[in-house]
Amino acid sequence: MFQNEQGSGGSGGNQFNEQASTGGRGGDIFQNEQGSGGSGGNQFNEQAATGGRGDIFQNEQGSGRGGNQFNEQASAGRHGDVFQNEQGSGGHGGNQFNEQASTGGRGDIFQNEQGSGGHGGNQFNEQASTGGRGDIFQNEQAHGHGGNQFNEQASTGGHGSIFQNEQGSGGHGGNQFNEQASTGGHGNIFQNEQAHGHGGNQFNEQAATGGHGNVFQNEQAHGHGGNQFNEQAATEHHHGHEHEQEHHHGGHDHHADYHHHDVDPHV
Numbered sequence: 001m002f003q004n005e006q007g008s009g010g011s012g013g014n015q016f017n018e019q020a021s022t023g024g025r026g027g028d029i030f031q032n033e034q035g036s037g038g039s040g041g042n043q044f045n046e047q048a049a050t051g052g053r054g055d056i057f058q059n060e061q062g063s064g065r066g067g068n069q070f071n072e073q074a075s076a077g078r079h080g081d082v083f084q085n086e087q088g089s090g091g092h093g094g095n096q097f098n099e100q101a102s103t104g105g106r107g108d109i110f111q112n113e114q115g116s117g118g119h120g121g122n123q124f125n126e127q128a129s130t131g132g133r134g135d136i137f138q139n140e141q142a143h144g145h146g147g148n149q150f151n152e153q154a155s156t157g158g159h160g161s162i163f164q165n166e167q168g169s170g171g172h173g174g175n176q177f178n179e180q181a182s183t184g185g186h187g188n189i190f191q192n193e194q195a196h197g198h199g200g201n202q203f204n205e206q207a208a209t210g211g212h213g214n215v216f217q218n219e220q221a222h223g224h225g226g227n228q229f230n231e232q233a234a235t236e237h238h239h240g241h242e243h244e245q246e247h248h249h250g251g252h253d254h255h256a257d258y259h260h261h262d263v264d265p266h267v
Contacts, residue, residue: 001027007035007042014042016060020049027054036063044086046072053079055107061087068095070113076103081134087114094121094146101128108134108160114141121146121173124166126153133159135187140166147173147199153180161187161213167194174199174225185211192218200225208234 001022007014014035022029027050035042042062050056056076062068068088076082082103088095095115103109109130115122122142130136136156142148148168156162162183168175175195183189189209195201201221209215215235221227 002030003032005033014062016043017045019047021051022049022054023051028057029054030057032059034061035068036061041065041067041069043069044071046074048073049075049077050080051077055081055083057083059085062095063089070095070097070099072099072101074101076107078104079106081107082109084110085112088122089114089116094123097122097124097126097140099126099128102131103129103134104131106133109136111136111138113139115148116141116143121148123149125151128154130156130158130160132157135160136162138162138164140168142168142175145172148175150175150177150179150193152178155182155184156187157184159186161189163190165192168201169194169196172198174201176202178204180206181208183209183211183213186213187211188213188216190216194220195227196222198224201227203228204230206232 001020003018003020005016016033018031020029029048029050031046031048033044044060044062046058048056056074058072058074060070070086072084074082074084080103082101084099084101086097097113099111101109101111109128111126111128113124124140126138128136136154138152138154140150150166152164154162162181164179164181166177177193179191181189189207191205191207193203203219205217207215215233217231217233219229
């Protein structure tokens with residue numbers, strides 16, 4: 001199934017709505033939406049479900065003066081992979097991104113969001129869940145004058161690993177980061193946050209590996225109003241390790257750093 005929508009030049013913006021479902025074993029879904037030039041911004045809504053081994057590819061691009069709104073929902077029932085990509089630029093009201101992906105078997109999830117030029121900042125929300133051995137890759141990038149808000153949630157029920165990366169720069173109101181990751185088995189968690197803001201940055205990372213997985217957390221910030229760090233990591237069984245690293249360069253206020261470690265005493 002192939003779906004493609006393009007809209008340009010509308011003074012009131014463009015509205016896109018795609019729904020696709022394949023109930024068989026090998027069907028793939030390709031969704032592509034492009035909108036530009038809308039004075040009122042663009043609205044994107046994609047929903048896709050594969051009941052078998054099919055893959056889902058979702059791609060959204062929007063350039064509007066009133067900001068863009070993105071909403072992607074994808075579900076692969078067995079071995080299918082989910083690829084989600086959103087790009088928004090030029091919106092004076094900022095961009096809003098919302099991605100939800102679920103694979104019930106061995107599929108992988110790739111989520112990528114990019115927002116730039118928004119005077120009102122950008123808001124990102126990613127949720128991903130793999131019920132088996134799949135891996136989750138989440139990447140968010142933003143450049144906005146009103147600051148950026150990031151929220152990532154990822155869960156792998158088996159052997160999958162989680163890769164989370166957030167980058168925010170140029171926000172006069174600072175950036176807010178929130179990452180939550182959980183692996184129920186042998187998977188590893190990699191979390192990386194980078195920010196450059198005039199109003200300070202807030203970081204919150206939570207990671208838990210239920211088995212033999214490792215946790216890697218890295219935070220970097222350059223802000224004039226000070227930065228706040230909060231990291232929580234837990235490994236419940238043997239062979240689990242935690243690696244935390246923070247870099248912050250001076251503003252005019254003091255930096256407040258908070259660390260919490262929950263490590264199995266038997267490790």
